[in-house]
Amino acid sequence: xxxxxxxxxxxxxxxxxxxxxxxxxxxxxxxxxxxxxxxxxxxxxxxxxxxxxxxxxxxxxxxxxxxxxxxxxxxxxxxxxxxxxxxxxxxxxxxxxxxxxxxxxxxxxxxxxx
Amino acid sequence: xxxxxxxxxxxxxxxxxxxxxxxxxxxxxxxxxxxxxxxxxxxxxxxxxxxxxxxxxxxxxxxxxxxxxxxxxxxxxxxxxxxxxxxxxxxxxxxxxxxxxxxxxxxxxxxxxxxx
Numbered sequence: 001x002x003x004x005x006x007x008x009x010x011x012x013x014x015x016x017x018x019x020x021x022x023x024x025x026x027x028x029x030x031x032x033x034x035x036x037x038x039x040x041x042x043x044x045x046x047x048x049x050x051x052x053x054x055x056x057x058x059x060x061x062x063x064x065x066x067x068x069x070x071x072x073x074x075x076x077x078x079x080x081x082x083x084x085x086x087x088x089x090x091x092x093x094x095x096x097x098x099x100x101x102x103x104x105x106x107x108x109x110x111x112x113x114x
Numbered sequence: 115x116x117x118x119x120x121x122x123x124x125x126x127x128x129x130x131x132x133x134x135x136x137x138x139x140x141x142x143x144x145x146x147x148x149x150x151x152x153x154x155x156x157x158x159x160x161x162x163x164x165x166x167x168x169x170x171x172x173x174x175x176x177x178x179x180x181x182x183x184x185x186x187x188x189x190x191x192x193x194x195x196x197x198x199x200x201x202x203x204x205x206x207x208x209x210x211x212x213x214x215x216x217x218x219x220x221x222x223x224x225x226x227x228x229x230x
Contacts (some may be wrong), residue, residue: 104156
């Protein structure tokens, strides 16, 4: 069964600091997604990573994918308060897996302190 | 509308009641997913439709849960004889093509179900 694990689960950081969130998954996939969820709101897509070595950047966030290590990272540079949210990674199935599920990680709740 | 629409936004049910949750995906989207999100947790897969065909219902927790998408657009998730453990946010998501081709999901705002 495909499992997706994130760490840390909770992250409190000062404005201006850098940090990385990790996403590990348990089966072969070269498609990895990052979503953001604000409290009481739905999920918003941040990044789509579709191959080994893929790197995407948007503002202070940068995501990367290492399919051999089954690991994705979300790096935060010079954090600002507006980045406070819960971040989820998700993995979708391969064609041959026999399933259609997008499996989500446990989430990382980020709080940026002023 | 431009996004995925879900209704009602909030639903309070007495234990044992039946409920129906509606999802209106983005027009033309082939794939439709239902997820259940408990407080402080990630979304858990319930079921997947490709057009009107329900191709995966392995995440439905019991036979009290039933989903349909009869014309390949609007979908309804029905929960019969609700129990307290059914309390959660139910999220609907759609994407333009079939699952497995590397597309992000577009999520609705969810229906928060509280079973008393």
